[in-house]
Amino acid sequence: MKRAAFILAANPLTLVGVMLVMLVVMAAALADVIAPFPAHRGAVVDFLNFNKPPGGDYLMGTDVVGRDLFSRILYAYRISLLMAVVVLAIAVPIGVTLGLMAGYLGGRWEYGLMRVTDVFLSIPPLVLALSILGVLKPTLLNGMIAITAMWWPWYTRLVYNITRGEKAEGYVLAAEVTGASRAHVMFREILPNCLPAIVTKMTLDAGFVILIASSLSFLGLGVQAPTPDLGSMVAEGARYLPDQWWLSVFPGLAILVAVFGFNLIGDGLRDILGGDR
Amino acid sequence: MTALLDIRDLRLSFRLWSGTVEVLHGISLSIARGERVALVGESGSGKSVTARIVLGLIQELRGARVSGQVSLDGQDLARVSPKARHALRGTDMSMIFQDPTSSLNPVFPILTQFREVLARATPGISLDSARDRATSALHEVAIYEADRVLASYPFQLSGGMNQRVMIAMALANRPKLLIADEPGTALDVTVQAQTLDLMRALVASHGTAVLFISHNLGVVREFADRTYVIYRGRIVEHGPTAAVFGNPRHAYTRALMAAQPRLTGGPLPEITERDPAFDAPAEVHS
Numbered sequence: 001m002k003r004a005a006f007i008l009a010a011n012p013l014t015l016v017g018v019m020l021v022m023l024v025v026m027a028a029a030l031a032d033v034i035a036p037f038p039a040h041r042g043a044v045v046d047f048l049n050f051n052k053p054p055g056g057d058y059l060m061g062t063d064v065v066g067r068d069l070f071s072r073i074l075y076a077y078r079i080s081l082l083m084a085v086v087v088l089a090i091a092v093p094i095g096v097t098l099g100l101m102a103g104y105l106g107g108r109w110e111y112g113l114m115r116v117t118d119v120f121l122s123i124p125p126l127v128l129a130l131s132i133l134g135v136l137k138p139t140l141l142n143g144m145i146a147i148t149a150m151w152w153p154w155y156t157r158l159v160y161n162i163t164r165g166e167k168a169e170g171y172v173l174a175a176e177v178t179g180a181s182r183a184h185v186m187f188r189e190i191l192p193n194c195l196p197a198i199v200t201k202m203t204l205d206a207g208f209v210i211l212i213a214s215s216l217s218f219l220g221l222g223v224q225a226p227t228p229d230l231g232s233m234v235a236e237g238a239r240y241l242p243d244q245w246w247l248s249v250f251p252g253l254a255i256l257v258a259v260f261g262f263n264l265i266g267d268g269l270r271d272i273l274g275g276d277r
Numbered sequence: 278m279t280a281l282l283d284i285r286d287l288r289l290s291f292r293l294w295s296g297t298v299e300v301l302h303g304i305s306l307s308i309a310r311g312e313r314v315a316l317v318g319e320s321g322s323g324k325s326v327t328a329r330i331v332l333g334l335i336q337e338l339r340g341a342r343v344s345g346q347v348s349l350d351g352q353d354l355a356r357v358s359p360k361a362r363h364a365l366r367g368t369d370m371s372m373i374f375q376d377p378t379s380s381l382n383p384v385f386p387i388l389t390q391f392r393e394v395l396a397r398a399t400p401g402i403s404l405d406s407a408r409d410r411a412t413s414a415l416h417e418v419a420i421y422e423a424d425r426v427l428a429s430y431p432f433q434l435s436g437g438m439n440q441r442v443m444i445a446m447a448l449a450n451r452p453k454l455l456i457a458d459e460p461g462t463a464l465d466v467t468v469q470a471q472t473l474d475l476m477r478a479l480v481a482s483h484g485t486a487v488l489f490i491s492h493n494l495g496v497v498r499e500f501a502d503r504t505y506v507i508y509r510g511r512i513v514e515h516g517p518t519a520a521v522f523g524n525p526r527h528a529y530t531r532a533l534m535a536a537q538p539r540l541t542g543g544p545l546p547e548i549t550e551r552d553p554a555f556d557a558p559a560e561v562h563s
Contacts (some may be wrong), residue, residue, distance in 0.1 A: 005522060101517055152528040169377055170375075170378075170379035170380035170381075171373050171379065171380055171381055171383075173374070174374060174443075176334060177367070177371070178367035178394055178397060179364070179365075179366035179368070180367075180393070190386070191381055193384055195384075
């Protein structure tokens with residue numbers, strides 16, 4: 001703990017990142033408690049208070065059917081964070097395992113896996129996700145599937161490159177000579193040496209997953225109404241610009257805060273973990 | 278008496294796009310129990326590759342063609358199943374390397390790595406008994422502050438310390454054969470000499486046979502009972518170390534000896550890349 005505190009004190013921007021991310025996580029976790037109008041997460045209509053500018057009972061104003069924007073943003077964070085966690089929890093283990101196999105086993109494995117990875121990486125990410133969602137129904141689950149499908153190849157490539165380098169290290173040969181199995185060499189010897197890079201990338205990616213998920217729902221291919229989602233809120237609000245500016249500005253800022261926070265942590269981790277090996 | 282390690286007419290070639298490249302042209306070599314045998318030669322002569330064939334690492338490469346016989350303790354390694362060959366590694370045979378620091382995984386403390394080595398012979402060894410055995414193994418290599426060393430990461434220890442840790446690990450499972458591939462070349466000369474003395478005393482007391490691979494003639498002369506000189510994938514001369522060094526008969530061996538740096542200084546002759554005399558048949562000292 002002391003060490004962590006020391007490192008954070010030396011990297012004030014990382015500390016800002018940690019605080020922003022904690023803010024987002026708290027907002028999502030405590031949405032039920034904080035939100036002034038918890039019911040507004042769903043299909044509620046309150047035409048007495050529609051299109052109210054920020055102020056008074058409504059911190060960030062209300063939308064076109066009178067729902068409290070602040071409450072909806074808190075609940076939308078839940079969706080965003082869930083998205084980031086699920087996508088990374090599936091994409092990272094798959095990508096890392098394939099990267100280790102391609103890098104360590106070499107030969108046909110390397111050729112096959114890396115060409116498949118190249119194919120995935122050659123398609124612009126958003127286009128890939130859009131086409132997957134175009135075929136499937138646009139739901140939260142399918143959104144996760146689409147983003148996961150475009151995400152794992154980055155980890156395969158990252159881990160593949162590190163593995164190629166580590167494979168030439170003496171300790172890999174030493175392990176082989178001592179009779180370690182291939183699985184042992186890959187997961188117990190090489191993988192721990194890849195972890196700093198993987199953790200750094202995961203932190204950076206958490207922000208980008210939120211961004212991409214928001215982009216998809218901005219285009220109407222993510223979470224469907226009435227579930228609150230930052231991307232679709234921006235999209236809806238954009239129709240009423242510039243008069244009801246708060247409808248898109250606040251969800252947009254909410255995305256910014258989350259992505260910015262994760263990026264600051266990621267950059268900090270890169271400096272911290274990269275430096276002392 | 279049967280030899281512990283018996284290599285007969287070992288040939289190795291790699292199949293490449295451009296055809297087949299033969300690397301070893303029929304190597305024969307034998308090591309008796311507890312004997313220290315050196316294999317000397319210049320870079321690229323096939324020393325390390327021979328060691329890796331003994332360990333069964335080359336055979337697993339695609340495109341490698343190995344023929345000839347390699348038997349350890351009477352078992353023909355080409356005939357035993359890959360599983361049985363795998364079981365020999367780390368138990369009956371072990372190896373130490375040029376650069377001790379990079380041979381240890383940087384992200385684990387020494388104890389963790391020691392335990393994995395011990396687990397090769399004693400599966401599921403408990404942490405406590407691994408610690409006990411590691412401590413006594415480290416005592417043998419003159420490391421008396423075992424607790425601190427076992428808790429350290431490799432980069433926290435000096436090169437000489439890591440080298441001794443490697444030796445302790447390599448001998449921890451009481452192997453019959455230790456392959457030392459230019460051990461300590463990455464270390465400075467005094468440390469290298471110390472660790473070699475230590476290693477010699479240890480293998481002598483354990484009765485471990487050693488295949489010592491080196492291009493350092495001075496070290497070989499000190500360390501080995503018998504010496505094989507290898508040139509371009511062929512053994513050109515072998516015999517008791519004293520005889521090979523005292524009375525080198527083969528043209529290549531003589532050229533190699535002449536190229537040794539001397540304390541008195543002076544320029545060194547260069548060994549010509551190819552010389553018909555170098556391809557003369559092997560000289561054997563009885």
